[in-house]
Amino acid sequence: MMSNLKQLAQTLGLSITTVSRALDGYSDVAVVTRERVRAAAHAINYRPNSAARSLRRRKAETVAVTLPMEPGRFGPPVFLNMLAACSQRLAEEGLDLMLLPTAGRAAEMETYRRLVDGGRADAIIVVRTRLEDERVAFLKERAIPFVTHGRTARAHEHAFIDGDGEAGFREATRLLASLGHRRIAHISAPQDLTFAHLRRIGWHAGLAHENLPEALECAARPTEIGGYEATRWLLQQPSRPTGLLCATDSIAIGALSALKECGLVAGRDVAVIGHDNLPSAAFTDPPLSTMEIAAPDVGCQLAEMLIARLGGRDPRDLQTILPVRQVPRATHGRPN
């Protein structure tokens, strides 16, 4: 069923070499022959065997990304859209993007080894980056091209693309302060995740800039439940916050639910701001004030960086921090 060059060559009365070169459009095969070959290949639905091709070419023509299945960074919708855009751009260069779900860090590292040492991928996208990231260390040691989505502690040494969550949270904090809030709490995601770390830094900087005192902070898993529980806790504290800066929209959605349960209305009694602008964020009650990366084409830019890295470009030329845009809706009013 699966046809190959040999069959094709036999039916055409040509050599394997010529057929191969015809399909690849080399100039040393006659135009008429090339067209004849192409027609035949099309007729039998020939597709080159990818194992044989990448064995010979010594490259997989594939970019891989592992999908750690714990919650975090943005929720999949946004995230997958980014990867879809990335994949489209990569396809133009003849590169496949393949996603590999992994459960747990150990399994993820083993996948990395199979990918890299087994020659399954020519380049890698690292997502859900941590400040100290063993995957980045591994890839640097193996000297395989990669781009991280999110920075690391040693981001100056590798290619990355990231949103400026720090600035976003600084601005959001200052926005709340300018509205009169003085107790602006932060519900943070696990601090080993770089994005969570930076957003917390931004919140801190905003407080300092506005000469506000140290405010409450609560660590949470980046899920609705995490946000719900953190908010319940914050509301029980002696100096209850009037503003809630949530590391992610998922957290914020949980926070909204907790507020309602306590008879508080978001945007009037307590201000809430999230990050990511999830599709459902516009449909919460009240609609969630949030922020998002301003670029419409992160995935495409990510692809460009990968292509550049594969072309040998210096990773230090490939470091993009994208501005973050506030998406004000109804949950960030002045304190009453």
Added chain:
Amino acid sequence: MMSNLKQLAQTLGLSITTVSRALDGYSDVAVVTRERVRAAAHAINYRPNSAARSLRRRKAETVAVTLPMEPGRFGPPVFLNMLAACSQRLAEEGLDLMLLPTAGRAAEMETYRRLVDGGRADAIIVVRTRLEDERVAFLKERAIPFVTHGRTARAHEHAFIDGDGEAGFREATRLLASLGHRRIAHISAPQDLTFAHLRRIGWHAGLAHENLPEALECAARPTEIGGYEATRWLLQQPSRPTGLLCATDSIAIGALSALKECGLVAGRDVAVIGHDNLPSAAFTDPPLSTMEIAAPDVGCQLAEMLIARLGGRDPRDLQTILPVRQVPRATHGRPN
């Protein structure tokens, strides 16, 4: 950097054959040799080149699934969790699960061809199945093992796993009827998608069973916006429905938002029921009544079916319809 059997054999003073067989645990290599080989392989982090291996073995040891990027079926969180579980089970059999994002049906079909005719995948998972599905037709013609997630019009001929959305919607309709609702509308997803078709059938059957008249129906994209717009429209109709059966939770979330905007409270003025039990469904206001597939291990079952298919089992023995469980929360009260 990338080490291979030849190097390994040279440093060990053995033949490539023996090294290969030692690593694969054949019994015709001495125990002491085998251990020596394994130690050396471990030391240099040897991983077999996957292209060479699958070229020789004539199989890719890979199961593929394309991810169509339009919205639909369940939102990614649930969906990816299922695939992650599937991938874990497949890994136990030495199979990789790879996800390939695709944009548009044409691109998806081209990906299928590269996967199948190019020998990149030994089996395929079809998601977001349609009643008449060109992908299923293609795979059947090529006689490559596959399992669909969701049925097709010709489901009796192939392996599938699916939730019993029809029964779920029938029950939900009868539940609302038993609470006193008489005008139960349905917000449907595009009817070429099997799941949408079946849920609509279930709603219809429920109405018939309760001797309720034909009720309003509105087609929507399976997104929050779709649900929002459909609900706005339904509320403007002369005989406004008191119950809203939404094809998906995303739709239901949009519906909740529209109801609120019209000053109606869900669960009191209008009953709303969704499907999928998204993580955020527990955190809407009021918490969304919905339903979900009762099995905790759909992904794992899916993997088992793939393994069985790869083992040559008849697809007609591999057809699972999983029960759907109602998840009642606060949006399905009696009409006032």
Added chain:
DNA sequence: TTGACTTTCCAAAACGTTTCGGATGCACTG
């Protein structure tokens, strides 16, 4: 007619693995 050049094609090697069909040496049997 000869030589140089161009056009068009091809044989064979190589990529790294698995596997078939022995080969070698040794112990044991009769």
Added chain:
DNA sequence: CAGTGCATCCGAAACGTTTTGGAAAGTCAA
């Protein structure tokens, strides 16, 4: 000592492609 059987190893072919280094035939100028 010949014969048998076993334990351990290995050479070589094969998987399907790309690519190197020509070969063959035709064209053209001198």
